[in-house]
Amino acid sequence: MPIEIPLENRIFVNRTLNLNSIKLIGFDMDYTLILYNEDSLEDLAYRGAIEYLLSELKYPKEISKFTFNPSKVIRGLVVDKQEGALLKINRFGYVKAALYGHSFLERDQLKRKYQDFTVHFNDSRFEVFPTMFNLALGCLYSDLVELGNLKKTYEELFLEVTEAINEIHRNGYLKSRIISDPARYVRKEPELIDTLLMFKSFGKSLALVTNSEWDYTDQIMKFVCQDFLGKLKNWSDLFEVVVVDAQKPDFFSGNNKFYEVISQSGHLKNVTGGLKKGGIYQGGNSKEIEKLFQVSPSQILFVGDHIYSDVYQSKRSCRWRTMLVIHELEEDLLAAKGAHSHLASIEELMKEKEELELNVDVLKMEEKGCLLRKDPFHQNPKDLPLLREEIKKIDESVRVEILEFEKNFNIHWGELMWAGNDQSYLGMAIERYACVYTSRVSNFLNYSPVHYFRPKLKTYF
Ligand SMILES: [Mg+2]
Numbered sequence: 001m002p003i004e005i006p007l008e009n010r011i012f013v014n015r016t017l018n019l020n021s022i023k024l025i026g027f028d029m030d031y032t033l034i035l036y037n038e039d040s041l042e043d044l045a046y047r048g049a050i051e052y053l054l055s056e057l058k059y060p061k062e063i064s065k066f067t068f069n070p071s072k073v074i075r076g077l078v079v080d081k082q083e084g085a086l087l088k089i090n091r092f093g094y095v096k097a098a099l100y101g102h103s104f105l106e107r108d109q110l111k112r113k114y115q116d117f118t119v120h121f122n123d124s125r126f127e128v129f130p131t132m133f134n135l136a137l138g139c140l141y142s143d144l145v146e147l148g149n150l151k152k153t154y155e156e157l158f159l160e161v162t163e164a165i166n167e168i169h170r171n172g173y174l175k176s177r178i179i180s181d182p183a184r185y186v187r188k189e190p191e192l193i194d195t196l197l198m199f200k201s202f203g204k205s206l207a208l209v210t211n212s213e214w215d216y217t218d219q220i221m222k223f224v225c226q227d228f229l230g231k232l233k234n235w236s237d238l239f240e241v242v243v244v245d246a247q248k249p250d251f252f253s254g255n256n257k258f259y260e261v262i263s264q265s266g267h268l269k270n271v272t273g274g275l276k277k278g279g280i281y282q283g284g285n286s287k288e289i290e291k292l293f294q295v296s297p298s299q300i301l302f303v304g305d306h307i308y309s310d311v312y313q314s315k316r317s318c319r320w321r322t323m324l325v326i327h328e329l330e331e332d333l334l335a336a337k338g339a340h341s342h343l344a345s346i347e348e349l350m351k352e353k354e355e356l357e358l359n360v361d362v363l364k365m366e367e368k369g370c371l372l373r374k375d376p377f378h379q380n381p382k383d384l385p386l387l388r389e390e391i392k393k394i395d396e397s398v399r400v401e402i403l404e405f406e407k408n409f410n411i412h413w414g415e416l417m418w419a420g421n422d423q424s425y426l427g428m429a430i431e432r433y434a435c436v437y438t439s440r441v442s443n444f445l446n447y448s449p450v451h452y453f454r455p456k457l458k459t460y461f
Contacts, residue, residue: 005446008333011438013453014431017321020450023295025199026314028248028304029210031132032325033441034220035187038132043068044177044185045136048168049161056167057160059150066143072099073138074413075129075328076426082125083113084145084154086138090419091428093118097413101146104412119425127158128425130307132327137165175216182223191442193228196238202449205240205277205293209251209302211309214244214261214282236263241292242280248306249313251285252320258284286318303441307426312433324434325441332416333439335408342405346398353394360387 027033046068053059078087080098085105088097095114098105105113119126129138141161144150150157168174178185196206210217218236225235236242247256259268261280268282275281275292290297297319304310305325314320336343362372363384409415417427430437436453438444447453 008330009443013455015435017435017453022301023299024205024293026207026209026302028310031305039070041185042135048173049164052164073135077129079127081155081158089425090422096419190228195442195444207241208239209243209246217244240277245282249309252313253317256283321435324437330439339405339408342401346401
C-alpha cells in the first residue's frame with residue numbers, strides 16, 4: 001500500500017505527464033518559486049494604490065480610511081465593469097454570485113440581472129482575475145463602488161484602480177518596500193531549494209524566467225535561497241539559465257532579443273555568439289531557450305502561477321508542458337478535509353431522498369395504471385403525504401449540512417474550484433490549460449523526478 005500524500009500536498013493531473021521525458025524545467029518567480037505572505041503584500045499594494053489615487057488622480061480624502069479585507073476577493077473572479085460588480089461564474093459562464101460594493105446580490109436580484117446570461121471574455125465588459133496580484137485591485141474596486149459619488153462610470157473607476165495598481169508595480173513602490181523588509185512579505189522555504197537540487201541531481205536543466213527585473217530578482221532569490229544552498233555559491237547556480245524582465249506572455253510567442261546581464265552591476269550588453277548555459281539574460285524568447293538546451297517542446301515543463309501569461313501561452317504558443325501553482329489551493333484543500341464529514345452526510349441524505357422520490361414516482365404511475373419495469377417499492381408502498389413529509393425533512397437536513405460545509409471555505413465566495421455543484425470558471429481554466437497543478441513547487445518532493453503523472457481513470461460509475 002503506497003504512503004498516502006496529504007491532499008494539500010498533492011500534484012493533481014489533468015493530462016499525462018512523464019517527468020522522465022522532461023529535460024528542462026522553467027520556473028516563474030513571483031508567487032511560483034517565491035511565495036509571498038499574500039495578506040501583507042496585498043495590503044501594501046492596496047495602501048500604495050490608495051496613495052496613488054489620492055496624489056495623482058485627486059480622489060477624495062475619505063478613501064485613506066479604507067481598510068484591506070483579503071477575504072473579499074479570490075482568484076478567478078470576474079469584474080463586470082458595466083455594473084461595478086465582482087462575479088463568481090461557473091464553467092458555462094453563468095453567474096453564481098455577485099458582489100456589488102460590500103453587498104452580495106440576493107437571489108432575486110441576481111436572477112433579474114444575470115439570469116439567462118452568460119459571461120463571454122470577448123466582451124470587454126468583463127475581465128478575469130488570473131493571479132494573486134489581483135486581490136488588492138478587486139478589494140479596492142469594490143470599496144470605491146460602495147463609496148459611490150465619485151462622478152465616474154464603473155468602467156472609468158476600474159481603469160483608474162488598475163492604473164494605480166500597475167503604477168506601484170512599475171515605479172518601484174512595492175519592490176523597494178519588499179526589499180527593505182523581505183521577512184515581512186516573503187516566505188522562506190528550505191524545501192524549495194531541496195526540490196530544485198533534487199531535480200538537478202537527476203540531470204534536469206532548470207531555468208528561471210521571470211518578468212521581474214534583475215535587481216529585484218537577485219535580492220529576493222538571495223533572501224529566500226542563501227541559507228540553504230549547501231555546496232552552491234550563489235542562488236543563480238541552481239539554474240542553468242536565468243531570464244529576467246522576460247515580458248511574458250510575449251516571451252512565448254515573440255522574437256524579442258536577449259541581452260546579457262552583468263550580474264555584479266546589472267548592466268546590459270549585447271549577446272554575441274548565442275546564449276550560454278550559466279548566463280543571466282534579459283528579455284528574449286522561448287525559441288532561443290529551446291535551441292540552447294537542444295530540447296523539443298514536449299521535453300520542457302513550465303511552472304508558473306499566472307493562468308494566461310505562464311500556462312496558457314506557454315502551452316498554446318510553444319506546446320510546452322505546463323504546471324500551475326495555486327498557493328491558496330492549500331487552504332481550500334485543508335478546508336475540504338475538515339468539511340469531509342458534511343459532504344459524506346449530504347451524499348447519504350441525497351441517496352435517501354432519491355429513494356423517496358422514486359417511491360413518489362411509483363405511486364404517481366400507479367394512479368395512471370402504469371408500472372415501472374422493476375418496482376422496488378411494490379411490496380412496501382408508502383402513502384404520498386408521508387413521503388412528501390420525509391422529503392421535506394431531508395431537504396432541511398441537506399440545507400444545514402451545506403451551510404456547515406461552506407463555513408469551512410472563503411466566507412464570501414466559497415470554494416475556489418467549485419461554484420455550487422458546478423466547476424467554477426477557475427476550476428475549468430485550470431483543467432483546460434494546466435497539464436498538472438499544485439499548491440507549491442516543493443510538493444514535487446512527494447514524487448520522484450522521474451514520476452509518471454496520470455489523470456484519474458475514466459469511470460462511468
Ligand atoms: Mg508569477
